[in-house]
Amino acid sequence: MCGITGWIDWNVDLTTQADTIEKMTETLSLRGPDATGTWLSPHCALGHRRLSVMDPANGAQPMIRPANSADSHDCILVYNGELYNALELRKQLEGLGYRFRTTCDTEVLLLAYVEWGPECVEKLNGIFAFAVWQTAEEKLFMARDRLGVKPLFYRPEVGRFMFGSEPKAILAHPEVPAEIDAEGLAELFVVGPARTPGHGIWRNFYELKPGHCLQYDRNGMRIFSYWKLESADHEEDVSQTAEKVRELLQDTVERQLISDVPICTLLSGGLDSSALTALAVNYYKTTNQGRVHTFSVDYVDNDKHFHAHDFQPNSDAPWIKRMHEYLNTVHHPIQFDTPELVSALEAAVLAKDTPGMADIDASLYLFCREIKKEATVAISGEAADEIFGGYPWFHREDALQAETFPWSLATGLRSSLLSPELKEKLRPQEYLADRYAQAVAEVPTLDGEDETRRRMRRMSYLNITRFMPTLLDRKDRMSMAVGLEVRVPFCDHRLVEYVWNIPWEIKSAGTREKGILRKSLEGILPDDVLYRKKSPYPKTHNPNYLSAVRSLLLERLDDPNCPLLPLINADKIRELALTSDASSHLPWFGQLMSGPQLFAYLLQMDFWLRHYKVKLAL
CATH class of the missing domain: 3.60.20.10 (Aminohydrolase, N-terminal nucleophile (Ntn) domain)
Structure with a gap:
C-alpha cells in the first residue's frame, strides 16, 4: 500500500x-x-x-x-x-x-x-x-x-x-x-x-x-x-448457497495471499479470523510455502478482569490457543498494558487526523506496530459481521425496531454531553435523524419481500454503508501508520454482492448469527470453533485503564484553557466520571465503547483540538 x-x-x-x-x-x-x-x-x-x-x-x-x-x-x-x-x-x-x-x-x-x-x-x-x-x-x-x-x-x-x-x-x-x-x-x-x-x-x-x-x-x-448494491431474487437453497459462499471465499483468500513480501494472518480464535487462517494454511500446504504466521492481541491481566455480557460473551485467549495449535501456525501472541494504551491514544489521533475509537484504535495501532516487525502484509476478518449479520443488533428486537443507527442508541447521553450553546447550534437529535433517514432512503428494495426480509435488508444496508466504513477506516489508518498493509477478504465485491441477496432465513441458517457462513465452513474448522458465540475485537477490562483515562480527563477539564470547555457540558461529564458505575453502562457506540472509551474519546478530542490548532468556524 x-x-x-x-x-x-x-x-x-x-x-x-x-x-x-x-x-x-x-x-x-x-x-x-x-x-x-x-x-x-x-x-x-x-x-x-x-x-x-x-x-x-x-x-x-x-x-x-x-x-x-x-x-x-x-x-x-x-x-x-x-x-x-x-x-x-x-x-x-x-x-x-x-x-x-x-x-x-x-x-x-x-x-x-x-x-x-x-x-x-x-x-x-x-x-x-x-x-x-x-x-x-x-x-x-x-x-x-x-x-x-x-x-x-x-x-x-x-x-x-x-x-x-x-x-x-x-x-x-x-x-x-x-x-x-x-x-x-x-x-x-x-x-x-x-x-x-x-x-x-x-x-x-x-x-x-x-x-x-x-x-x-x-x-x-x-x-x-460506478458500483452499488442491487437487490435481486435469490434462487439457491441452503446447501447451494453455502457451497457458493465457500467457493467465493476460498478464491478471494487465495488471490489475496499473493505477495513478494512476508504475509501473515490476524487470529482472534473467532469464526472470521479462524476461517481465513485455515484457508491460508490449506493454500500454503498446496503451494509448499511453509507454515503460516499468526498474530493475536490481548491485555495484561485481562483474564482476571473479564466479565461476560451480551456484547462480549467470552474471552479470546483459549480459542486462539485452540486454533493455532489445530492449524500448526507459527503464532505470535502480543500483550499490552494500561500505560501503553493510554500513551497511544495520541498516536491514534495523528494516524486518523481526527478522534476515533479511543483505545480500540490505540490498541490496533500498537498491535500493527508489533506485527510490522515480522511481516509487511496481514490478512484480517473485517466486514464478515456486516455482510453476514453477525452483530448483536441484527438479533435484538430493540435495535431492530429503533429508528436510528443500532450501534448508536445512546442518543440522549450524547446530547447531554454538549454545552447548551453547541447543542442549540448542532440540534443533535435532528442531525442524527436526518442522517438516518438519508441512509434508509438509499436502501435498494425488492418487490415482493415481506416485512421481516425488508427489515433485515435495511439493517444489512446500514451496516455495510455506515458501520463497516468506520472499521475499514480504522484498520487502514492504524495499520498504514506503521507501514503495514492489511487485506480484508470479506470485502471482495463478488462475495458482498452475492451475500447481499441471501434471504435472512438462509443467512441465519440454524438460527445462529452468520449461520450460512458457518455452514459453508463445515469441514474447514473444528465444530467448537465453528459454532463459538461471536466476540468482538478485544478491549482491555483492566480497571486501571478506567482510572487512568478518568483522571486525565478530569485534569484536562480543570484547565481553564481546555479547548473542549466551550463545546461540552463539563458538569455532566464530571458527574459521569465520578460515579461508581462509570464503566458499566451500555456502549454509547458499537459493541465496545462504554464509559472508559467515552472518557478516552474526549481526551482524544482535547488533544486533536490542541495539536492541530483547530479553528472553529461556527
Missing part, C-alpha cells in the same frame, strides 16, 4: 511549487516508508509514498505512460492499493498489444486506464484509491474501490483542487486552514466515531465515496457512481 496526494491549480505555475508538493507528500511517509516520488507540470503536481509489496525493485511512482503515437498523450498515475486480478488483466492487455516493463500491478492499472479510460474501474478486483492525470486534456480522474477499503480525501476550490490519502496531506498546504464548522462538529459529537459517507470532517474537505469516480478539469468537477 501507499500514500498519494496531488494539487491541480489553473492560476499558479506548479513547477515552482516543488517544496509544497514535497511537504504534502512527506506527511504520508508512514504509509509508504520505502520510497518517495513527485511529478510536476504547470497545472498538476503529484506525490507518492511507496510501501513495496509487489515487484519491490520496480514500480516507482508517480508512474508515467509516455505518448507512443500522434494520437495518444502522457498519463501519470499515483495509486494506493492492490489488484487481486492483476494477472488476468495483464494477459488481457498483452493480448491487445501492450508490453510491460515491470511485474507490479501499478503498471497494470495504468495501462488499463490507457486502454479503457474511466470504465477500467469496472474490471478491477481489489482495494484501491488512485488518480490519473492526462496531460493533453488537462484532466484528473480519481476512483475508489467499491467498499471503500482505501481512503481518498479531496478539497475543491475555485480554480484549485487538492487530494490525498489522508487529510494531513491537504492540511500541509500553506493556504489550507485547519478549520471545522458546525457540521463537522456534529459528525464528531453526534455520529462519531462513525462518519457520514463522503464527509471529510474538516471544513470544505470531502471523502470520495466508495464505488465512486471523480473527474476534474477546467470545466469543474463531476462525481459519478
Whole structure:
C-alpha cells in the first residue's frame, strides 16, 4: 500500500511549487516508508509514498505512460492499493498489444486506464484509491474501490483542487486552514466515531465515496457512481448457497495471499479470523510455502478482569490457543498494558487526523506496530459481521425496531454531553435523524419481500454503508501508520454482492448469527470453533485503564484553557466520571465503547483540538 496526494491549480505555475508538493507528500511517509516520488507540470503536481509489496525493485511512482503515437498523450498515475486480478488483466492487455516493463500491478492499472479510460474501474478486483492525470486534456480522474477499503480525501476550490490519502496531506498546504464548522462538529459529537459517507470532517474537505469516480478539469468537477448494491431474487437453497459462499471465499483468500513480501494472518480464535487462517494454511500446504504466521492481541491481566455480557460473551485467549495449535501456525501472541494504551491514544489521533475509537484504535495501532516487525502484509476478518449479520443488533428486537443507527442508541447521553450553546447550534437529535433517514432512503428494495426480509435488508444496508466504513477506516489508518498493509477478504465485491441477496432465513441458517457462513465452513474448522458465540475485537477490562483515562480527563477539564470547555457540558461529564458505575453502562457506540472509551474519546478530542490548532468556524 501507499500514500498519494496531488494539487491541480489553473492560476499558479506548479513547477515552482516543488517544496509544497514535497511537504504534502512527506506527511504520508508512514504509509509508504520505502520510497518517495513527485511529478510536476504547470497545472498538476503529484506525490507518492511507496510501501513495496509487489515487484519491490520496480514500480516507482508517480508512474508515467509516455505518448507512443500522434494520437495518444502522457498519463501519470499515483495509486494506493492492490489488484487481486492483476494477472488476468495483464494477459488481457498483452493480448491487445501492450508490453510491460515491470511485474507490479501499478503498471497494470495504468495501462488499463490507457486502454479503457474511466470504465477500467469496472474490471478491477481489489482495494484501491488512485488518480490519473492526462496531460493533453488537462484532466484528473480519481476512483475508489467499491467498499471503500482505501481512503481518498479531496478539497475543491475555485480554480484549485487538492487530494490525498489522508487529510494531513491537504492540511500541509500553506493556504489550507485547519478549520471545522458546525457540521463537522456534529459528525464528531453526534455520529462519531462513525462518519457520514463522503464527509471529510474538516471544513470544505470531502471523502470520495466508495464505488465512486471523480473527474476534474477546467470545466469543474463531476462525481459519478460506478458500483452499488442491487437487490435481486435469490434462487439457491441452503446447501447451494453455502457451497457458493465457500467457493467465493476460498478464491478471494487465495488471490489475496499473493505477495513478494512476508504475509501473515490476524487470529482472534473467532469464526472470521479462524476461517481465513485455515484457508491460508490449506493454500500454503498446496503451494509448499511453509507454515503460516499468526498474530493475536490481548491485555495484561485481562483474564482476571473479564466479565461476560451480551456484547462480549467470552474471552479470546483459549480459542486462539485452540486454533493455532489445530492449524500448526507459527503464532505470535502480543500483550499490552494500561500505560501503553493510554500513551497511544495520541498516536491514534495523528494516524486518523481526527478522534476515533479511543483505545480500540490505540490498541490496533500498537498491535500493527508489533506485527510490522515480522511481516509487511496481514490478512484480517473485517466486514464478515456486516455482510453476514453477525452483530448483536441484527438479533435484538430493540435495535431492530429503533429508528436510528443500532450501534448508536445512546442518543440522549450524547446530547447531554454538549454545552447548551453547541447543542442549540448542532440540534443533535435532528442531525442524527436526518442522517438516518438519508441512509434508509438509499436502501435498494425488492418487490415482493415481506416485512421481516425488508427489515433485515435495511439493517444489512446500514451496516455495510455506515458501520463497516468506520472499521475499514480504522484498520487502514492504524495499520498504514506503521507501514503495514492489511487485506480484508470479506470485502471482495463478488462475495458482498452475492451475500447481499441471501434471504435472512438462509443467512441465519440454524438460527445462529452468520449461520450460512458457518455452514459453508463445515469441514474447514473444528465444530467448537465453528459454532463459538461471536466476540468482538478485544478491549482491555483492566480497571486501571478506567482510572487512568478518568483522571486525565478530569485534569484536562480543570484547565481553564481546555479547548473542549466551550463545546461540552463539563458538569455532566464530571458527574459521569465520578460515579461508581462509570464503566458499566451500555456502549454509547458499537459493541465496545462504554464509559472508559467515552472518557478516552474526549481526551482524544482535547488533544486533536490542541495539536492541530483547530479553528472553529461556527
